[in-house]
Structures are given as structure tokens and as C-alpha cells.
Amino acid sequence: MSKIHVTTTVNGDEVEFLTDPRETLLDCLRDHLDLTGSKEGCGTGDCGACSVTVDGTLVSSCLMLGVEAEGKKIETIEGMAGKDGELHPLQRKFIEHAALQCGFCTPGFLVASKALLEKNPDPTETEVRYWLAGNLCRCTGYDKIVRAVMDAAAEMRGAA
Amino acid sequence: MTKNGSSEFRLVGTRPNRPDGLDKVTGRARYGADASMPGMLHGAVVRSPHAHARIVKIDTSKAEALPGVKGVVTRADFPTGLTGEDWDLQENTMAGEKALYDGHAVAAVAATSPLLAQEAARLIEVEYEVLPHVIDVDDAIKPDAPAIRPGAADHSVPEGSPPNVVRYLEFGHGDIEAGFAEADLVMENTYKTEATHQGYIEPHACVGQLGADGKGEMWVCTQGQWYIRRMCAAVLGIEAAQLRVTPSEIGGGFGGKTTIFMEPLSLALSRKAGGKPVKIVMSRSEVLRATGPTASASMDVKIGMKKDGTITAGYANFRMQGGAFPGAPVDMALYCAFAGYKLANVKHVGYDVLANRPKCAAYRAPGSPMGAFAVESLVDEMARKLGLDPLDVRLKNAVREGDKASYGPTFGSIGLVETLEAAKAHPNLKAPLGPNQGRGVACGYWFNHGGETSVSMAIGEDGTATVSVGTPDIGGGRASIALMVAETLGIDYDDVRVNVVETGALGVNEPTHGSRATFASGKAAVESTNQAIKEMCRRAAAEWGIDPEAVEWVNGAAQPTSSNAGKFAPMTIKEIAAKMGSTGGPISGHYEGLPSGVGASFGTHVVDVEVDPETGRTTILRYLVVQDAGRAIHPAYVEGQYQGGAVQGIGWALNEAYIYGEDGRLQNPIFLDYRVPVASDLPMIDTVIVEVPNPGHPYGVRGVGETGITPPLPAIANAIEHATGQRIRHLPISPPKLLKAIKSAAPSGPTLQAAE
Amino acid sequence: MPVIDVNLWSSLRRFAGGEEIVSVEAETVAGMINALKKAYPDLAPALDAGVSVSVNGEITNNRFAPLEEGSEVFLLQPLKGG
Structure with missing residues (x-):
């Protein structure tokens, strides 16, 4: 299956990746962007281990497709502490x-x-x-x- | 930092931040699925949709023809001739002649991406001849049940037993008939518990690599890297020493990650694919269908009691299925069932029964919760009937140091009575109860465990310490070991780093299981530290030119034992360490052995519930855990073990169960339907840490991980009877089940009992 | 050599002439197991399948754990934890 180019903002940085349209946002964060802090515990939206915010809304990233991230602002656990490492x-x-x-x-x-x-x-x-x-x-x-x-x-x- | 209880220690008993905390709150900590290797492939597993079926043919040609597929394995790729537990492990890893349960692996494939591997798995065609299956333990033990594995029974099974009985066990002492004759009240009932899953949030994941030279590597989430190494080596017919297993951070285990599932498949696929690493990550439904649930149990208990509550005799007959393999923890269920009671007359009978379900794995105090459910429910029923306070009945019969355990040996130092008394004194016992509310109490027991242990520690050039342990840190183990080493060494907690190391770095270690990590690795770390201290004293003595025996270690420094020995200012660890390169080289300490001095742990729980008579839903109002820790090294993580254990028990009591259809397929293999407790189901979980120090450990540790899951099952059933008048003897006490009992009880509705 | 009274679980007794407690001479757990097998060959399969041994109230997997006259010894099914 041919891949789709996605441009999105993750933790304030603009990023690009190529995704198979079947891949979830969680797959893309983990496998294409090396942001493995978000976890897959169930893949069905029941456990919340993959929680991220998309344009400020809390979502289970295993229930959203990677292609839907186009143009969005995504915040993950990796962006939670300050730039200097100061913890939230x-x-x-x-x-x-x-x-x-x-x-x-x-x-x-x-x-x-x-x-x-x-x-x-x-x-x-x-x-x-x-x-x-x-x-x-x-x-x-x-x-x-x-x-x-x-x-x-x-x-x-x-x-x- | 707040101290807990005794203040005889500088650090032990305080609550510092855990050393791995920063990694775990920032997403940096690397778990099983978080690793990648160059050239890595991805694996997927084909699983049987049938509970019991002969495998007629497996056609892998279409999958192998798919571009990007690098290897397919079936049982034909594994060595033959294994026996005993090794054969069981191999058979569970990959089905041979028959698929033995819904979800049993029958083939696996490696490809260049996870999606491609899944697509290839769907192209593998398996022809099955479906066989009759059996799921429930009471059905499985019938003489005419489908025989799952003829010939699997061991020496203990009497001739003429039903075909699925693979182990039989009987033990006890005294004369139970004479005991029952002495009683004023004899009651006998049957209790059932369903299989539940450990429910760790991290699915099993590994990256395995195995070359044609027989050398391999594995990254895996596990409770025990050496167990993974030994089991994979046995199943694949390779040499253990050639396989290097590195444990990832582990996202929960509770016993379920003490064995192998898909790990050998990643190695077998890697070998097939020319030695490329293969990553396999299970889905949640694979976890629920094919990894370690616990056993289900059907249990008869008979007890004789005098009017004053004295128990005169106990009898337990337990049947447990642990899947299509021997190993249901019926032995431990029986050992623990009456462990809290001093009994002159007791008899236990147990059957380990095969059924068409996944091979059970250990789950937190394996067997003990089932045994407690049966015995602690019946004790409560009898106390109620005789009008006795349930805590007093337990105090009256409680075992103390020097008493013979129900399973034979004499107890050393134990703290059951102390937990009962602490529970009695707790304010929760005085909280008023309203309509539809009830209170239940129950006790629980676990042996705790020592086991094979190897630990190494070394002093750094700056006087700090590195400790290498082989027990993965599931719930704060690094913190407790760092506290004990720092305490012993006389340095700061932050100056100790505890690393969980791979199989090449230490001798064999058993997993983090049996509540042993803080006991066994902790004891080993203290012994290692004492060795290093001895060496540092020796070097100071040499520097001073005095007898090493005349040097002692005080507050992180060597000093002469008295002024007679010589007048020297104390030599600090920093001073000794800075010079070690020129005074004899590295300073380290090691421990290899089987730490003895294990101390058993009892707990007492008290729960208040409210039952909604309209829906049958049970709400936990208050929950109290009282447990003997021996000593709490890091009390916050001890409390955490108590709270987590209790909540797993609450889930088992109220909601969790494996539900099978008529077709033998698991009906609830996702978290939506296999519903574990969530935050809104629960109140705060109150804890009291009782400390009856274990004389067998340098800091008095007993081990705290397991006992806490045991009492909730009966405590909640007891509270529900108090609230509704209904005794439910079959878990889970789900809303429809309880509602049915309430509705059928009396036309006027539930019989509410006055609160005490 | 010390004489050790070994408590058998009930279903082992049929392999040991029905005895609940059997006495053997041994200085260690391993010696005790070997002496049992010699005295009661029918016990061998059960003992070889693995047993846990409780010595003076503590369950041990150490075959070299020392025994002395008066040691309390129970054979138990092999135990595992979670």
C-alpha cells in the first residue's frame, strides 16, 4: 500500500513522516518519530496508556489514524517537562x-x-x-x- | 522524608524518590516494545480459533510468496524429544499435533513491517479437525470428559481416575472425623472462582536474534531474564550460555512474566531469516487469549466449630484447572487455605485437572486467593450463624510462632495476631454502616521466597556504589535495595546506583517472583556490601599498619575499634576509594547462593460495601489492608503493594472472569469486556504496615508483594452477605448475579441486617 | 549420622509402606532424599519430580541444607510464587 506524507507539529516541533494509511497515530509516534513514551496497552482505546492531546483535546492515539494528524498540534509525554528539563x-x-x-x-x-x-x-x-x-x-x-x-x-x- | 515506625535506622524506613522515577515520568524508560535493532524484522503469530482441534495441515506457501516475508516457522522447526516441563513449554509456545485452546499458536511469520507480517499471517492456511472440548473444571474432571492429553497424569494420580486428572495430592494431620464430632456446628459448602488474568498493562514484547552459529541476543520484558534464557534454550535446543538476555523495564508482571510465550518464536524466526533480529509485540487480545491467566477452582470446604468459635477440624477438597497443561496451583491453594488457623485436625485433597484453556501462569500468591475465598467465606458464615465477631473468631484460632501450620511445619516468627489486633483497633471498624451496607473481614497468607540469587556491588573511585542485581524492578525494587546498601555502607541514598543487569553479568537469578526481590536481592546486596566493607577495613588497617580485626566500619568510614588498636582518625569511604588503584585494585563484593531465613507474611483486610438493591452493583465504601511487612524498607512502595494487591483482589471478587462461549472461544479478550477496576470504582485504600521483623533478614524484610491479593475475595463476599443477607459462593459477584440472588431471596426484597 | 524423622504428605505414604513419618540417617537434605529413595524405591518418581523441603519451619531448595538430630523435616509439593 502506498504511503502518505504527513506534516504535523509534535511538542512544538514541525515533523514529517510517511505513513501507511492503516497505521494509527500511536504507531506513527512510536515507529516513525521515535517517541516511544506513549504506550500501547490495548489498541482499543480502553487503557489510556497512549494518551496524547491533539489541538488541546485528550485522545487515545491508538484510536486515531496517523494521516489524521496532518496540520494538527500534538502534545505527548516527551513534551511535558520544560525545555530545560524542569519537570511539570x-x-x-x-x-x-x-x-x-x-x-x-x-x-x-x-x-x-x-x-x-x-x-x-x-x-x-x-x-x-x-x-x-x-x-x-x-x-x-x-x-x-x-x-x-x-x-x-x-x-x-x-x-x- | 517521613520515617515509618522505628527510627533505629538512618535511611531504612524513609521515603526517598525512586532512582528510576525521572525516566518513568518523562517517557524515557524503555519497555519491551520500545527497542529497535538495525535490520529488524517484525513477527506475527497465527493462532488457533478452536478450543481443541487436530492440526491436519499447515500451508505456508502463500505467505512465503508475499514480498517482504523473510521466514515462517511451525512446530516442525523445533527440536523433538523434549520431556516434562520443557515439552510443556515447547508445546505451549507452538502447537504440535493438536491445538489445545483458543489462541494456541500454530505458526509464526517474520516480515519487513508489522502490517506485512499480519497480512502474511492471514495467508497461512491451517486445516483443523475440530475435537470435542471442555472448559469448566467440574466438567473437565468428569470420567467421560474429552481426554485432552492421555498419558499426562503423573505418579501421584491413583489408577482409575478421570482422564484429565494429572496430579493428585492429599495431606493433613489429626483425625478430622473426631474433630467434627467435637464441634457444635459443622458446615460444608462448595465455592467456585473463575480464571482471571494478571492484567499487566504492558503486553508481552521482545526482540530476538539468533544466528546460524547458535549465538543469540534477546531484549524482553520479563520478571526473570535467566528463566527466559533457560526456557528458550530448552525449547529451541540451543546452549543457554550463547543466549544473552537483557531485561527491559517491565510494565507489570504479577507472575505472568515468569515464563515464555512468543519469545522462542522470535528466535526461531530470526534463525530462519538469516539471523536478522525479529520483534514480536502481542496485542491485548493475544495477551488475554494466550498468556498466563490464573487457574479456575471448584472447592468443597467443611469446618467444625464450637460455640465459642474454636475450630475443631477442617477439610478441603479442591479441583483446579490450569489449562491444557499440568500446573494448576492446587497445592499452594491448599497449603494456604487453612494457614491462618491452628488446627489439630485437618485434611486436604487436591486435583490438578486439564481443560481446553491457556496454560496458567503464576499470579500473585498463586492459589492462595482461591483457598482463602473458600475457607474465609465458610468461617464467616459459621461465625455469623453462631453470633460471633468474625475478627474474634480469627484471633481465637490464629496461628502464632511455634504453632504447627495446617500444612505441617512449625511456624517461626509470624505476625497474624498483630495484623488482627491492628485491624480491630483501626477507626474503619467504628465507621457507622447505613442501609444496604455491610462489613467483611478476611485474612490471607503467603510463604514468601528466597531462591537462586546472585548480586554484585562495586565501590567507585569517588566512594559511591554500584549494585548489579538480577531481579527486574517492578514496583520500586531499586529504591529499596539502594536504601539498604546506603544504610549498610553509611553513605547517601543518592550515592548508590542499582542496575538490573543482563544474563551475562551475574550468575543465575530466579525472577522477581515469590515476593523475593527485596528479601533475596536485598539480603544478597547487604552481604555483598559487607564484603566490600571488610575489604575497605583491611586496606585501612594496612595503611595504618594494624591488625584488620582491630578495624570497624562506622558511619561510612573505617576506624580503629578502640584506642588500644591505634590512634588514627577515621578513614572515609571516599579516601579509601580514591586510593584503591594503588592499594590492591577494585573493591567489590559478591553474593551467590540461596538466601535462607525467609519470613512468611499474613494480612487482614476489612472492607465496607454498599449494594444497590435495584441493580446489584457493589460499591466499595472503605477498604483497609493490614499486613505484616517484617520491616518496610521504603514504606510508600510497601503501601503501594498492599493497595495494588487489594485492588486486583477486588477486581477478581466483583468483576473479572474469563468468559467462554459454547464453542470454547474466549468471549472477552479486550479490556472493554475483561474489565479491571478503574479509578472511579474505588475509594482510597487505607493501609497499616505491621512490622514483626523477620529474624532471617538483616533489616527484617519478609516480602510484601503477594499476600495482599488474597483476602479481598472472601472479605468482599462476607461484606456483601452482611449488606444483603445473600451469600454468593461463586465469583465474580457481578451485578446481575447478585441482583438475581437478591430478587429470588424474599418477595419483600433483601433482608438487611442491622449494622454492628 | 543423625536420624531424621521425615514427614510425608499423605499421598506419598502409599509409596512408603503407609507410613506418615519415616526415619532415615542423613546429614543434609540431599542425603535425606537419597536415603529415602534407597529405603523406599517407590518414592523415587515423586522425589525426582521435585519436592520442596521444609526444615525447621523454613522451606528450602538447598540440597546441602544441614540436618541434625531433631530437625523438623516435611516434604512438600514444589512451591512457586508470582
């Missing part, structure tokens, strides 16, 4: 709260949590739990993840 408060709080064990679901949780806090800087525990219900974690039982998100939100409100 969420990243810092995940480490401090031991909110990761194996760490495989962590990029997806961080991207999804960031999207939540941009929409709702002061979420209740229940709001955090429902927003993150599309992200599966099998190690932590979610307790420390929810605490880390709440704590990061509090810090970000204080700093703002």
Missing part, C-alpha cells in the same frame, strides 16, 4: 507520592491529568477519579495516583 508539577508529584510502580501507564496518566487540570484546576477527588477512569493502572490501586494529582493541582493553584 504533575511529574514531580507522581515521583514524590510513589504514584507509579511499573511505570508503564504513567505517561498516559500524566498526559490525561494535565488535560484535566487545564480544564479544571480545582477538581474534587471524585472528579479526578472519573476523569482518569479511562486510564488503567494495574499496580497501584490508584490511591497514590489520585493523591499526586490532587497535590499537584493544589500546588499549581498556589503558584498561579
Whole structure:
């Protein structure tokens, strides 16, 4: 099958790649752009490990085709820390709260949590739990993840 | 940093950031599917759509004719003549004469892209002769069930047993009939649990390379790189030493990544494709259909109890299927079932039964959750009937140090009573319960494990330390080992780097399994460190010209044991390390062995639920885990193990199950239908870390990974009975099942019991 | 050499003349296993298939684990963890 040329913006950088039209955005990020921070846990949009934002909207990149990325602005886990490497408060709080064990679901949780806090800087525990219900974690039982998100939100409100 | 409990240590018991944290929050950490190699091909696997079928013919010609296809393998490409467990592994890797379950691999193909490999896999034509199949364990044990593997029964199976019974086991002590005669109440019930999957979020993935010279390399997500090496070598007939296996970061395992699945296929394809590396990444449905679920169980339990709660006798008869291969953990289920109870009279009978399902793999305290579900449910039913407090009944019968375990040996130091007392004292026990709400308690047990262990540590020129361990870091192992080494050495936590290394770098290590990493690799790391310390003391002594025996290690420095030994200022690790090139060369320490002194771990859980009488949905209101850690090296990761184990148990109790159709095909091989708990299903999971130090470990560690999955199954069933009056003895307690029980119970609706 | 009382699980007993506890002379776990096989050849298949041995309450895979008079020894099915 002939490939399609796609130009898009990932973490602020314009990138180009050739994709088979059957490939997902996740495939393209991982296999064509070497951005392997987004993970495939299910391929069916159930686990959230591939979460990215596309023009500011949180999506499962395994459910979007690579060709649909044309002209979009995509943010992935690799773009979350500052250019100087300074961690986003969420990243810092995940480490401090031991909110990761194996760490495989962590990029997806961080991207999804960031999207939540941009929409709702002061979420209740229940709001955090429902927003993150599309992200599966099998190690932590979610307790420390929810605490880390709440704590990061509090810090970000204080700093703002 | 907050200390937990005892403050006798400088670092042990604190909560520093994990050393691999930065890599894991930035997406940099490399997992199984994140590696590429030059010239790499991609593999895809053809799987049987039938539960049980003879493979008549495999035609690979169309696939091989497809441009870009570099190799196809079937069982014909594997050596013959394997026996025992090796044969089982080979047969599970790639079907031989028969496909034994839906999802069983029958062929594999390598091509230049993943999409092309999948296309080629679809072009492989397999002709099957479909055979009668059997799925449920109670059906599989019937004398007229389809015989899955005639001749697979071992020496333990009495003659005349049904064809799918492959292992039989019986043990106990005392006289159960006499025990039942002493009881005021004797009850017997049957309990069933369904197969569940470990559900790690990272699907199996590897890149394998194997040349015509028999030398190979593998990058793989695994709990145990040496197990991968040994098993792949056995299945492929190559030499273990020629295969170098590097573990990636691992995205969860829970026991399911202690064995091989498609790893030998990548090597076999690579060999076929002229030694090019072949990457295979499983899809989620492949993971669910063809990798390690746990066993399903059908269990009879009979218990005799006096009016005061004293248990006079226990009997358990468990039937478990672990797929089309021997190995259901019926032995461990039975060992753990009554482990918390001091019993004069107990008898266990077990059957390991074949069924047309994937070969079960270990899953967190293998067998123990099933055994606990049966016994802890019945104990609760009886306590309720006799009007006794369920925690008091357990305290009355609880095993203590010096008691004989239900499975025979005498317990050393254990902390069951301490967990029960801590649970009783917890504020959750006083929380008021409203309508449709109930409280359940249950206990659980796991042995924990030592196992083959090799660790190496070396002092750097600047006085920092590098530790090489063979146990992949699943849940903070690097952090706990770094804490123990830094504590022992008297240096900062940040001055220790712990690396998980490949098979060429150490002697053989068992996987991170059996809750052993912090116990065994930790103990080995401390022993290695003590060796290095001894050498540093020796060098200081030589410098000072005194007897090495007169030098001790205090706060990261060598010093004379007393002023009689000599008057010298302490020589720090930095000073000793800086000079090591001219004082005898590298300073390092090693440990190779089977660490002894394993300490078993008990836990007690208390759960409050609310059941919606309109829908049958159970909501967890409060959840408390109390478990004996021995000592918590990094309490945050100990809590994490308790919380994660509990939530896996909650999923098993309420929702998760392998669902098969009449055709023997798995009906729910995606996460949408195999629904694990999500954040909105749960409250915070409260934890209490009980510390009854294990005298067999330098810092008192027991191991914390597994016990926590055990009590939730019965605790939730017990809470649901408290809430609704309905006793459900077959997991999962899904909304339709519970609703049916509620509706059929009484025309006036559920019988709500007053909260205590 | 010390005399060791070895506790067999029930379904092993039929291979050892019905005895629940059998006594053999041995100084190590391996010596105990070998002595058992010699005294009760019918036990050999079960012992060769692999057993875990509990010595004084601790399950060990170390065949050289020392035994002494009065050591508590139980044979158990081989154990594995997750």
C-alpha cells in the first residue's frame, strides 16, 4: 500500500513522516518519530496508556489514524517537562507520592491529568477519579495516583 | 522524608524518590516494545480459533510468496524429544499435533513491517479437525470428559481416575472425623472462582536474534531474564550460555512474566531469516487469549466449630484447572487455605485437572486467593450463624510462632495476631454502616521466597556504589535495595546506583517472583556490601599498619575499634576509594547462593460495601489492608503493594472472569469486556504496615508483594452477605448475579441486617 | 549420622509402606532424599519430580541444607510464587 506524507507539529516541533494509511497515530509516534513514551496497552482505546492531546483535546492515539494528524498540534509525554528539563508539577508529584510502580501507564496518566487540570484546576477527588477512569493502572490501586494529582493541582493553584 | 515506625535506622524506613522515577515520568524508560535493532524484522503469530482441534495441515506457501516475508516457522522447526516441563513449554509456545485452546499458536511469520507480517499471517492456511472440548473444571474432571492429553497424569494420580486428572495430592494431620464430632456446628459448602488474568498493562514484547552459529541476543520484558534464557534454550535446543538476555523495564508482571510465550518464536524466526533480529509485540487480545491467566477452582470446604468459635477440624477438597497443561496451583491453594488457623485436625485433597484453556501462569500468591475465598467465606458464615465477631473468631484460632501450620511445619516468627489486633483497633471498624451496607473481614497468607540469587556491588573511585542485581524492578525494587546498601555502607541514598543487569553479568537469578526481590536481592546486596566493607577495613588497617580485626566500619568510614588498636582518625569511604588503584585494585563484593531465613507474611483486610438493591452493583465504601511487612524498607512502595494487591483482589471478587462461549472461544479478550477496576470504582485504600521483623533478614524484610491479593475475595463476599443477607459462593459477584440472588431471596426484597 | 524423622504428605505414604513419618540417617537434605529413595524405591518418581523441603519451619531448595538430630523435616509439593 502506498504511503502518505504527513506534516504535523509534535511538542512544538514541525515533523514529517510517511505513513501507511492503516497505521494509527500511536504507531506513527512510536515507529516513525521515535517517541516511544506513549504506550500501547490495548489498541482499543480502553487503557489510556497512549494518551496524547491533539489541538488541546485528550485522545487515545491508538484510536486515531496517523494521516489524521496532518496540520494538527500534538502534545505527548516527551513534551511535558520544560525545555530545560524542569519537570511539570504533575511529574514531580507522581515521583514524590510513589504514584507509579511499573511505570508503564504513567505517561498516559500524566498526559490525561494535565488535560484535566487545564480544564479544571480545582477538581474534587471524585472528579479526578472519573476523569482518569479511562486510564488503567494495574499496580497501584490508584490511591497514590489520585493523591499526586490532587497535590499537584493544589500546588499549581498556589503558584498561579 | 517521613520515617515509618522505628527510627533505629538512618535511611531504612524513609521515603526517598525512586532512582528510576525521572525516566518513568518523562517517557524515557524503555519497555519491551520500545527497542529497535538495525535490520529488524517484525513477527506475527497465527493462532488457533478452536478450543481443541487436530492440526491436519499447515500451508505456508502463500505467505512465503508475499514480498517482504523473510521466514515462517511451525512446530516442525523445533527440536523433538523434549520431556516434562520443557515439552510443556515447547508445546505451549507452538502447537504440535493438536491445538489445545483458543489462541494456541500454530505458526509464526517474520516480515519487513508489522502490517506485512499480519497480512502474511492471514495467508497461512491451517486445516483443523475440530475435537470435542471442555472448559469448566467440574466438567473437565468428569470420567467421560474429552481426554485432552492421555498419558499426562503423573505418579501421584491413583489408577482409575478421570482422564484429565494429572496430579493428585492429599495431606493433613489429626483425625478430622473426631474433630467434627467435637464441634457444635459443622458446615460444608462448595465455592467456585473463575480464571482471571494478571492484567499487566504492558503486553508481552521482545526482540530476538539468533544466528546460524547458535549465538543469540534477546531484549524482553520479563520478571526473570535467566528463566527466559533457560526456557528458550530448552525449547529451541540451543546452549543457554550463547543466549544473552537483557531485561527491559517491565510494565507489570504479577507472575505472568515468569515464563515464555512468543519469545522462542522470535528466535526461531530470526534463525530462519538469516539471523536478522525479529520483534514480536502481542496485542491485548493475544495477551488475554494466550498468556498466563490464573487457574479456575471448584472447592468443597467443611469446618467444625464450637460455640465459642474454636475450630475443631477442617477439610478441603479442591479441583483446579490450569489449562491444557499440568500446573494448576492446587497445592499452594491448599497449603494456604487453612494457614491462618491452628488446627489439630485437618485434611486436604487436591486435583490438578486439564481443560481446553491457556496454560496458567503464576499470579500473585498463586492459589492462595482461591483457598482463602473458600475457607474465609465458610468461617464467616459459621461465625455469623453462631453470633460471633468474625475478627474474634480469627484471633481465637490464629496461628502464632511455634504453632504447627495446617500444612505441617512449625511456624517461626509470624505476625497474624498483630495484623488482627491492628485491624480491630483501626477507626474503619467504628465507621457507622447505613442501609444496604455491610462489613467483611478476611485474612490471607503467603510463604514468601528466597531462591537462586546472585548480586554484585562495586565501590567507585569517588566512594559511591554500584549494585548489579538480577531481579527486574517492578514496583520500586531499586529504591529499596539502594536504601539498604546506603544504610549498610553509611553513605547517601543518592550515592548508590542499582542496575538490573543482563544474563551475562551475574550468575543465575530466579525472577522477581515469590515476593523475593527485596528479601533475596536485598539480603544478597547487604552481604555483598559487607564484603566490600571488610575489604575497605583491611586496606585501612594496612595503611595504618594494624591488625584488620582491630578495624570497624562506622558511619561510612573505617576506624580503629578502640584506642588500644591505634590512634588514627577515621578513614572515609571516599579516601579509601580514591586510593584503591594503588592499594590492591577494585573493591567489590559478591553474593551467590540461596538466601535462607525467609519470613512468611499474613494480612487482614476489612472492607465496607454498599449494594444497590435495584441493580446489584457493589460499591466499595472503605477498604483497609493490614499486613505484616517484617520491616518496610521504603514504606510508600510497601503501601503501594498492599493497595495494588487489594485492588486486583477486588477486581477478581466483583468483576473479572474469563468468559467462554459454547464453542470454547474466549468471549472477552479486550479490556472493554475483561474489565479491571478503574479509578472511579474505588475509594482510597487505607493501609497499616505491621512490622514483626523477620529474624532471617538483616533489616527484617519478609516480602510484601503477594499476600495482599488474597483476602479481598472472601472479605468482599462476607461484606456483601452482611449488606444483603445473600451469600454468593461463586465469583465474580457481578451485578446481575447478585441482583438475581437478591430478587429470588424474599418477595419483600433483601433482608438487611442491622449494622454492628 | 543423625536420624531424621521425615514427614510425608499423605499421598506419598502409599509409596512408603503407609507410613506418615519415616526415619532415615542423613546429614543434609540431599542425603535425606537419597536415603529415602534407597529405603523406599517407590518414592523415587515423586522425589525426582521435585519436592520442596521444609526444615525447621523454613522451606528450602538447598540440597546441602544441614540436618541434625531433631530437625523438623516435611516434604512438600514444589512451591512457586508470582
